[in-house]
Amino acid sequence: MDFFEEWDAAKWHFTYGDEDQPENKVLQGGLVIVLYMVKSYLSVHREALAGVMEQLQGLMRQQLRWGWWEHPRQKITYTPKHFLRFIQWIRQRPLTHTVSFTWSSGPGYDFVGSYGARAFSQMNLKEEAWRDISYLEIYLPVEVLQAEGRLGFEVFVQELASRLPVLHGHAGLGFQQCNEYHRHEHLEFELAQQFLGFDVGNPLGHNELRDGFKSVNWYTILDASWLDKLGGHETLAKAVHEEAKHELSLLDYDGGVIVKAGQWPCLGWVERDPQPAAYVAANRILKSVRAPTLRGLHMGSFFRQARFDDASTDHWLRRFDAPDH
Numbered sequence: 001m002d003f004f005e006e007w008d009a010a011k012w013h014f015t016y017g018d019e020d021q022p023e024n025k026v027l028q029g030g031l032v033i034v035l036y037m038v039k040s041y042l043s044v045h046r047e048a049l050a051g052v053m054e055q056l057q058g059l060m061r062q063q064l065r066w067g068w069w070e071h072p073r074q075k076i077t078y079t080p081k082h083f084l085r086f087i088q089w090i091r092q093r094p095l096t097h098t099v100s101f102t103w104s105s106g107p108g109y110d111f112v113g114s115y116g117a118r119a120f121s122q123m124n125l126k127e128e129a130w131r132d133i134s135y136l137e138i139y140l141p142v143e144v145l146q147a148e149g150r151l152g153f154e155v156f157v158q159e160l161a162s163r164l165p166v167l168h169g170h171a172g173l174g175f176q177q178c179n180e181y182h183r184h185e186h187l188e189f190e191l192a193q194q195f196l197g198f199d200v201g202n203p204l205g206h207n208e209l210r211d212g213f214k215s216v217n218w219y220t221i222l223d224a225s226w227l228d229k230l231g232g233h234e235t236l237a238k239a240v241h242e243e244a245k246h247e248l249s250l251l252d253y254d255g256g257v258i259v260k261a262g263q264w265p266c267l268g269w270v271e272r273d274p275q276p277a278a279y280v281a282a283n284r285i286l287k288s289v290r291a292p293t294l295r296g297l298h299m300g301s302f303f304r305q306a307r308f309d310d311a312s313t314d315h316w317l318r319r320f321d322a323p324d325h
Contacts, residue, residue, distance in 0.1 A: 003264040007142055010269055013192050014175065014198075016184065024111040027184045029195070031265075032174025033157060034203045034214075035221070037165045038279075040121040040134040040238040041095040045165045049099065049121065049136070050090040054161055056138065057083055057119055060105065065114040067103035067118045075109065084308030095124045102179060104139075109179040114141040115177075120205060131207040133167065136160075139176045145264075154219070154251070154260070161221050162254040166223040167210075168226070172218030172265040174199030185298040186305035189312070196319050197276060198270030214292035215317060218265040223256040228274060233257065239285045246281040259286060275320065283320035290317070 014029040039045060057080075059062075064078040069086050076082050086101065093099050098120035106113030116139040122132045138160075145153055156297065157171045175188050175198055182202075192200045199217055213220065222230075230236045239249040242258060251258040259282050266276035283290075294317060298307035 001003060002076050004146075006267060006269070006272070010195070010267055014195060016187055018111065021111075023294065024107050026178050026180075027113060027187055027191075028112055028114070028176050029142075029173060029198060030114055030176045031142055031153070031172070031197050032176060033136075033138040033140075033169070033171040034162065034174075034199065035136045035160060035164055035166045035169035036203075036205070036209055036214075037121070037134040037136065038167045038210075039127070040099075041124040041127060042165075043095065046090055046093060046095075046166075047101065048122065049119065050087050050159060052118070052136070053090065054087055055159075056103075060103075060115045060117075063105035063113070065105055065107065065113065066104055067101065069099075069101035072100075072102075078103070082173070083197050086207075088183065096134065098123050104179070106178060112176050112178040113139065114176070115139060119130055122205065131210050133205040133207065133209050135203045136164065137203045137207055142173075142265075150264075157219050157221070158251060158253045158258065161256060166221060166256070167223050168213035168215070169221040170199060170215060170217035170219060171221070172199065173197050173267060174217075177202065185307045189298065189307050192308075192316060194270055196270065196274060197266040197279060200316065201313075206295050208291050208294050212289050214291060214294065215285070216259070216261060216275055216279055216286060217249075220259045220261070220263055220282060220286060221253075221256065222258070222286070223254075227257070230286070230288050243281040243285065246277045248278060248281055248285075275322065280320045282321050284322065289320070293317075 016027040018024045018026050066075055066077055068075055090099055102118040104113040104116035110155050121134045121138040126132055187202055237250050240248045247262045249260045261282040262278035266279055268276050296309045296314055297313045
């Protein structure tokens with residue numbers, strides 16, 4: 001069974017329509033890219049973020065429907081003119097202020113779109129005082145991988161990592177959430193037990209992510225600053241080469257490295273392949289620079305609905321751990 005056959009067989013499990021408007025989705029699976037950034041408040045990095053969003057507009061302009069920036073409840077219809085104003089706003093934002101925004105192809109706050117981007121770039125004082133970390137998250141449908149799309153996706157990930165002040169990040173499958181994501185965290189929690197290859201949780205800038213990356217995925221992105229802890233580039237390259245049977249490969253970009261786990265992303269569907277060999281191998285090689293702990297990926301359990309808390313988050317972080325061999 002190839003990737004798209006497995007995806008088609010599984011996607012009904014992780015596609016949830018709204019109770020009143022089932023044609024509109026509130027949670028779904030798709031491609032998710034998350035880049036965690038440091039010192040993104042610097043003008044040179046805000047300029048880079050603006051450039052990346054211009055690039056994304058070129059990819060998504062036919063799909064985007066709405067967005068907001070600075071004020072979450074001031075929803076704005078997508079038009080090229082509005083998006084230009086948004087880009088100018090990023091470029092003019094001083095380092096003493098945050099940059100926060102969402103753009104989506106979905107029909108509104110309560111629904112998710114297959115295309116979209118959200119970001120939070122912290123102000124300088126809070127980042128330096130609290131050790132916060134900023135992020136950019138991008139949603140794409142898996143269909144972009146068809147034909148020559150896999151190579152295009154890989155080049156895109158490398159370009160993003162090169163242009164932005166990325167500390168670490170990941171790209172592959174994940175649960176795509178609506179703007180009101182907290183309403184559906186219990187559904188994501190259940191799905192995360194069934195599909196271990198999916199990224200989960202809102203990409204909050206927890207300061208624990210200063211101490212290591214969140215999780216391996218199809219692509220795991222690491223700034224060069226992590227290489228010393230991994231024994232250096234040559235040692236990492238050798239370790240990846242030794243896992244060639246699991247289709248691991250090492251990609252360089254201007255500023256760091258990317259470990260690619262397999263030719264296609266893995267669902268980690270517990271009914272069929274709960275421990276995808278490529279992800280287990282990537283995790284084994286990179287575990288020493290994984291975040292040792294991370295606060296709950298969700299807001300916690302309430303109303304008798306199980307959600308990620310500190311304990312279940314720790315279990316999820318270690319889901320690909322296996323005895324060394």
